[in-house]
Every structure is written in C-alpha cells, then in structure tokens.
Amino acid sequence: LQQQQQQQQQQSTSPGFTITPNAITINTLLNACQNAKDLDSAMQAKSEFDALWIRPDATSYTTLIATVARGPSQWSGQSDPSLAFELLKEMQEQYGITPNGMTYSALIDVCGRCRRSDLALQGLRIMLRQKSQQQQERELWLHHQGRSTTTATPYTLPNEVGAWTAAIDACGKAG
Numbered sequence: 692l693q694q695q696q697q698q699q700q701q702q703s704t705s706p707g708f709t710i711t712p713n714a715i716t717i718n719t720l721l722n723a724c725q726n727a728k729d730l731d732s733a734m735q736a737k738s739e740f741d742a743l744w745i746r747p748d749a750t751s752y753t754t755l756i757a758t759v760a761r762g763p764s765q766w767s768g769q770s771d772p773s774l775a776f777e778l779l780k781e782m783q784e785q786y787g788i789t790p791n792g793m794t795y796s797a798l799i800d801v802c803g804r805c806r807r808s809d810l811a812l813q814g815l816r817i818m819l820r821q822k823s824q825q826q827q828e829r830e831l832w833l834h835h836q837g838r839s840t841t842t843a844t845p846y847t848l849p850n851e852v853g854a855w856t857a858a859i860d861a862c863g864k865a866g
Contacts (some may be wrong), residue, residue: 714745721754728761731775749791752782757797762805772810775801777816790821792850796857803861811861815854822848 709715710716731756740747759767759775767774775798782788790798795818802811821833825848833839847856 796853799857809864
C-alpha cells in the first residue's frame with residue numbers, strides 16, 4: 692500500500708502527468724471552443740467552473756458570450772442572441788462580475804451576427820447605464836476625497852471603443 696501511494700505521489704508531481712484545472716485552463720478551453728465555433732462544448736466547459744469550485748471571471752463570460760450564434764447548437768439558435776443576454780445577466784447577478792468593454796463588444800457583436808440591430812442597441816444602452824453609474828460612483832469618491840469633479844477626465848470603460856464599433860457594424864449588417 693505504501694509503495695502504491697509513493698507511485699501515485701510521483702505520478703502527480705511528474706511534469707506533464709497531471710494538470711490541476713484553474714480559471715486560466717478553463718478559459719483557454721473556452722477560447723478554443725470559441726475558435727471552433729462550438730457553443731455546446733463551451734457550455735460544457737462552463738459547467739467545470741462549478742464542478743471544480745473555480746470562480747469564473749470577466750474573461751470567462753466574455754468568451755462564452757462571444758461564442759453564441761457562431762454555429763448550430765443545442766443551447767441557442769444560430770440567429771438567436773438571447774443566450775448572450777442571459778450569460779451577461781448571470782455573470783452580474785450570480786457572480787457579481789462587472790462586464791467590461793470587451794464583454795459588451797462581444798454581446799453587441801453576437802446581436803450583429805444575428806442581424807438584430809435592435810438588440811445590439813439595447814446592449815449598448817445597458818453598457819451606457821453601467822458607465823453612467825460608475826461615473827457617478829467615481830464622482831462621489833472624488834468628492835469625498837476633496838477633489839474637484841469638474842476637472843476630472845471623463846470616465847470610459849476599458850475597451851469601450853470596441854463596443855461602439857460593434858454597434859455600428861451591427862446596424863450596418865441590419866441594413
């Protein structure tokens with residue numbers, strides 16, 4: 692028995708023998724699923740977060756959202772962006788993850804691929820509400836610090852330009 696335990700310990704510490712999954716490895720798998728346009732496998736990989744007690748992050752959800760409507764799937768129709776909105780809601784409500792500009796860019800791009808400029812603009816409005824709220828929080832913080840809010844630089848979300856570009860592209864695809 693002791694010899695078996697030693698062999699198992701040696702195997703688990705040998706390079707290339709065992710990989711302990713973490714958020715980075717699952718995000719890498721999600722990225723591969725996105726590149727393969729395989730939403731079903733991406734959703735299966737998403738379930739690994741809960742199974743392994745690993746907390747997803749903004750990259751996880753951005754990649755999942757970007758995988759929606761890239762090909763046929765049992766999770767979502769190829770022209771149906773509703774799953775992308777469900778994932779956005781889940782990341783915020785279940786995990787408390789704040790979407791960034793890349794997340795909104797992915798969401799709006801999904802709407803554009805589905806030729807749904809109305810939903811692309813809805814995604815843009817959601818982003819603008821979040822941005823406004825964060826701007827107000829920033830101004831309140833500056834006020835409490837005794838700093839002027841009139842001279843502060845305007846607040847932008849990281850990678851916000853991508854969301855605006857995706858919205859313009861979605862409107863162009865819709866005609």
